[in-house]
Amino acid sequence: MENIADVIVVGGGTAGSFFAWWMAEKGYRVRVFEKQKLSDLGKHIEIFHMEKIRLEEFNIPLPTPPELIHTEEINFSYSPDLKVKVPVRGTFYVMHMPRFIKRLHTYAQKAGAEFVEDASVEGVIIENASLVGLQINQNGKNYEVRAPLIVDASGLAAAVRTRLPESFLIENSPVPPEDCLYVCLELRSEIPEGFPTGSNGYMYHKAFWNKSYGDDVVLGIGQPNSFEYAWRKHKEWREAYFGDPGKVVTRRQGAIPFTRTPFSLVGNGFMVIGDAANQNKPFSGEGVTSGFTAAAIAVEVAHSAFEKQDISMKALWDYNVRYQRGQGAKFAASFAQLPATVELSQKDVNYLFHKGIIFTSDDFEALNRNYEIRFNPTKLAKIALTLILGVVTGQFSGASLVTFLQTSSLAGKIKNHYQKFPTNPAHFKYWAETAQKLWSRA
Numbered sequence: 430m431e432n433i434a435d436v437i438v439v440g441g442g443t444a445g446s447f448f449a450w451w452m453a454e455k456g457y458r459v460r461v462f463e464k465q466k467l468s469d470l471g472k473h474i475e476i477f478h479m480e481k482i483r484l485e486e487f488n489i490p491l492p493t494p495p496e497l498i499h500t501e502e503i504n505f506s507y508s509p510d511l512k513v514k515v516p517v518r519g520t521f522y523v524m525h526m527p528r529f530i531k532r533l534h535t536y537a538q539k540a541g542a543e544f545v546e547d548a549s550v551e552g553v554i555i556e557n558a559s560l561v562g563l564q565i566n567q568n569g570k571n572y573e574v575r576a577p578l579i580v581d582a583s584g585l586a587a588a589v590r591t592r593l594p595e596s597f598l599i600e601n602s603p604v605p606p607e608d609c610l611y612v613c614l615e616l617r618s619e620i621p622e623g624f625p626t627g628s629n630g631y632m633y634h635k636a637f638w639n640k641s642y643g644d645d646v647v648l649g650i651g652q653p654n655s656f657e658y659a660w661r662k663h664k665e666w667r668e669a670y671f672g673d674p675g676k677v678v679t680r681r682q683g684a685i686p687f688t689r690t691p692f693s694l695v696g697n698g699f700m701v702i703g704d705a706a707n708q709n710k711p712f713s714g715e716g717v718t719s720g721f722t723a724a725a726i727a728v729e730v731a732h733s734a735f736e737k738q739d740i741s742m743k744a745l746w747d748y749n750v751r752y753q754r755g756q757g758a759k760f761a762a763s764f765a766q767l768p769a770t771v772e773l774s775q776k777d778v779n780y781l782f783h784k785g786i787i788f789t790s791d792d793f794e795a796l797n798r799n800y801e802i803r804f805n806p807t808k809l810a811k812i813a814l815t816l817i818l819g820v821v822t823g824q825f826s827g828a829s830l831v832t833f834l835q836t837s838s839l840a841g842k843i844k845n846h847y848q849k850f851p852t853n854p855a856h857f858k859y860w861a862e863t864a865q866k867l868w869s870r871a
C-alpha cells in the first residue's frame with residue numbers, strides 16, 4: 430500500500446490541530462483522522478481559558494468575540510476558611526473551545542492539511558519494528574492507511590500509544606481512573622448579589638467559581654476516580670460555600686490524564702503529543718498550552734528527521750530530549766510534590782495561606798509563568814522555620830511537615846534526573862530504570 434500522506438495525525442483536538450497546522454506550513458502532506466464530527470469537537474468542555482502569553486508564544490492570533498467570551502487580568506485564590514484571598518495577576522482569555530478548535534482547523538486546512546471526520550483508529554500496523562500504518566473504521570467501513578510518521582494526539586484514549594508493542598520501549602498502558610482528573614463544569618445564571626465575581630480558585634477543593642457568559646458563572650471541579658465521585662465533591666463544595674445560588678443552565682464534563690508523562694514519546698515512525706502523552710500541568714490539569722509546547726518541539730524534530738529522510742526512533746529522539754529536559758523536568762518535579770499538597774488537611778492549607786507559604790501571589794504567578802517555584806536559601810529557611818513553628822504550636826501537622834520535606838527533596842532529584850535525559854537512546858534503559866526507582870518513592 431502507498432503512503433497517503435507524509436504525516437498522519439490521530440485526533441483533531443487542540444494538540445493534533447496545532448501539530449497538523451505547523452507541519453502543513455512546512456510543506457508536508459498531513460492527514461488528520463478524527464473519530465468525532467469536527468463540528469462537535471470541544472462541545473463537552475465549551476468554556477476554557479488560556480494565558481495571553483502562551484497564545485503569543487505560539488504565534489496564535491488573539492481571539493475575538495464570540496470565540497473570546499471575556500478577558501481576566503486577575504484570579505483570586507482562597508484559603509479553605511476563606512479568610513485569605515490571594516490575587517494572582519496575569520492576563521488570560523476565557524474562550525469558547527469549539528470555536529477555538531474550528532479556528533485551528535481553518536489555519537491547518539489553509540496550510541494544506543486534510544481532516545477526515547467520523548474516522549476512528551482501531552488498530553496499528555507494525556512492520557520491521559516500525560509503525561507504518563493504522564486500521565481505520567469510518568462509519569462502519571474498515572480500511573488501512575499508511576504514512577512514514579504517525580502522531581498520536583488522541584487525548585486520554587491514547588489510541589495509538591496504548592496499542593504499540595512492548596518492543597517500542599514506550600509505556601503503553603492506559604491511564605487508570607485514579608490517575609485521571611474528571612472535570613465537571615456547571616454553568617449557572619441569575620446569581621444574586623453578594624456572590625463572587627471574576628475568577629476565583631478554591632485550591633483545597635480543586636474547584637473554581639469563574640465568570641462565564643455575561644453575568645453567568647461557571648462552577649468547576651477536578652477530582653480523580655469517576656464522574657460520579659467528582660460531581661458528588663462538586664455538590665459538597667458548592668453547598669458548603671455557596672448553597673444553591675441562581676439556576677443551573679447546563680453541565681459539562683470531560684476527563685484528562687493527571688499523572689507523569691511516559692518516559693519515551695517516540696518510536697520508529699511514531700510520536701505522541703498532548704493528553705495522549707499526559708503532558709498536562711501538574712498544578713491544574715490544564716493541557717492546551719502545555720500540549721502546544723510539546724507539539725512545537727515535535728514539529729521541529731519531525732521536520733529535521735524528514736530532511737534527513739530518516740523517521741526512525743533515533744532520528745526522532747531529540748523530541749524526547751528537548752521535552753523531558755525542559756517542560757517535562759518541571760512537570761515531573763511538581764508531580765513528585767503533589768502528594769505533599771493534595772493530602773494536606775484543611776487546617777494545614779489554612780496555615781500555609783495565613784503565613785504566606787507557597788500559596789502567595791508571587792508563587793502562583795511563578796507557577797503560571799515558569800511552571801515552577803524557585804526557592805532561594807533564605808526563603809527555604811523561612812519556610813522551614815514557619816512550618817516547624819506551626820508544628821510546635823499545633824497549627825500544622827508534623828506528618829505533613831515530614832511529607833513536605835521528603836517530597837521536596839525527591840522532587841529536586843527527579844528534576845535533576847530529567848534534565849540529564851540521555852541524548853543517546855542506548856542509555857535510555859538505564860535512565861528509565863533510575864527514573865522508575867525515583868518515582869516508586871513519590
Ligand SMILES: Cc1cc2nc3c(=O)[nH]c(=O)nc-3n(C[C@H](O)[C@H](O)[C@H](O)COP(=O)(O)OP(=O)(O)OC[C@H]3O[C@@H](n4cnc5c(N)ncnc54)[C@H](O)[C@@H]3O)c2cc1C
Pocket residue numbers: 439440441442443444445462463464465470473474476477478479548549550551582583584585586587588612613614681682683684685702703704705709714715716717718720
Ligand atoms: C471540562 C474540562 C475543562 C478544561 N479546561 C481547560 C482549560 O481551561 N485550559 C486548558 O489548558 N485545559 C483545559 N482542559 C484540558 C484540555 O481540554 C486538554 O488538556 C486538551 O484539550 C488536550 O488536547 P489534546 O488535543 O491532547 O486532546 P483532546 O482535546 O482530547 O483531543 C483528542 C482527540 O482525539 C480524538 N480521538 C480519540 N480517540 C480516537 C481514535 N481512536 N481515533 C481517532 N480520533 C480519536 C478525540 O475525539 C479528540 O477529538 C479542560 C479539560 C476538561 C475536560
